[in-house]
Amino acid sequence: EVQLVESGGDFVQPGRSLRLSCAASGLTFDDYAFMWVRQAPGKGLEWIGFIRSKAYDGTTEYAASVKGRFTISRDDSKNTAYLQMSSLRTEDTAVYYCTRVPNGSGWPGYFDYWGQGTLVTVSS
Amino acid sequence: DIQMTQSPSSVSASIGDRVTITCQASQDIRNYLNWYQQRPGKAPKLLIYDASNLERGVPSRFSGSGSGTDFTFTISGLQPEDIATYFCQHYDNLVYTFGPGTKLDIK
Numbered sequence: 701e702v703q704l705v706e707s708g709g710d711f712v713q714p715g716r717s718l719r720l721s722c723a724a725s726g727l728t729f730d731d732y733a734f735m736w737v738r739q740a741p742g743k744g745l746e747w748i749g750f751i752r753s754k755a756y757d758g759t760t761e762y763a764a765s766v767k768g769r770f771t772i773s774r775d776d777s778k779n780t781a782y783l784q785m786s787s788l789r790t791e792d793t794a795v796y797y798c799t800r801v802p803n804g805s806g807w808p809g810y811f812d813y814w815g816q817g818t819l820v821t822v823s824s
Numbered sequence: 825d826i827q828m829t830q831s832p833s834s835v836s837a838s839i840g841d842r843v844t845i846t847c848q849a850s851q852d853i854r855n856y857l858n859w860y861q862q863r864p865g866k867a868p869k870l871l872i873y874d875a876s877n878l879e880r881g882v883p884s885r886f887s888g889s890g891s892g893t894d895f896t897f898t899i900s901g902l903q904p905e906d907i908a909t910y911f912c913q914h915y916d917n918l919v920y921t922f923g924p925g926t927k928l929d930i931k
Contacts, residue, residue: 735920737868745860745868745911747920761918797867808874809915810858814867 702726702813704798709818712788720783720818722798727813729779730754733801735811736772736783738794748772748796751781753804761806766792788822795819826850828914830923836931843899845926847890847912855891856915862925863908871910872897904930 708720722734735750749762751772760772771784781798796818799811827850837843847857855875860868870879872888875895885900899906907930912923 744924745913745922747922806918807915808856809920810870810873810913811860811868812870812873812879814869817867 702800704800704813704815706796706798706815706818709796709820711821711823713824714789714822716788716822717784717786718788718820719785720796720798720820722781722783722815724779724781724800727800730776731804733804733806734772734774734781735799735801735806735809736781737797737799737811737814738792739797739817740791740794743794746794748783750801750806752806755804756806785820788820790822790824793820793822825919826853826914826916826921828912828921828923830910830912830926832926833924834927834929836929837902838931839902839904841902843902843906843928845897845910845912845928847895847897847923849893849895849914852892853914853916857888857890857895858913858915859886859888859897860911860913861906861908862911863905868911899928902930 703725705723733752736748751760769787774781798815800813802812829848857875859872862868876888909925909927911925914921
């Protein structure tokens with residue numbers, strides 16, 4: 701059974717940094733791209749970015765709202781993807797989900813497995 | 825940027841009813857349209873991909889259709905466990921845009 705488990709969510713002040721982790725099991729981690737999606741309280745879903753598999757050079761893509769502040773990485777030896785967030789803003793407050801893309805490239809772009817999410821609260 | 829709209833924003837229906845939700849794109853997106861269910865307090869779940877393909881393990885009462893700019897998601901025979909918010913999602917050219925969602929509850 702495929703499982704994605706996010707961790708690292710916390711309460712942080714604006715301008716600080718935070719790293720989220722997504723530990724995967726029940727799959728051949730190396731084969732897949734992983735997307736991060738967030739959901740502000742009571743709001744809709746917003747894609748943040750994704751990382752391709754090593755077969756596609758592990759390259760990353762980001763939404764305009766986080767580009768330059770957020771960095772996605774992966775450690776295939778640990779079956780884990782990461783979301784490094786810096787210069788956090790109050791509007792980054794959200795539940796952050798890790799999702800699997802059922803291919804290594806990010807195309808086609810649907811997400812067939814989701815973690816349970818981890819809450820990040822940015823407030824002074 | 826392509827904009828996605830969904831209608832209705834909320835709907836109430838009775839058990840056994842047929843429920844239809846529409847998603848409209850601001851320009852032609854071919855069949856690059858997916859549907860997700862999010863039950864209260866839970867993560868989203870993929871139901872339909874590429875407009876009309878039922879994800880493995882998803883009950884056959886769920887279906888999707890459409891191409892271009894207009895898409896339809898249908899529940900044929902509403903069940904109590906279908907109470908959720910439903911999102912469409914478009915992907916293309918490194919953009920993955922979700923619709924605003926349709927909240928479904930039982931009448």
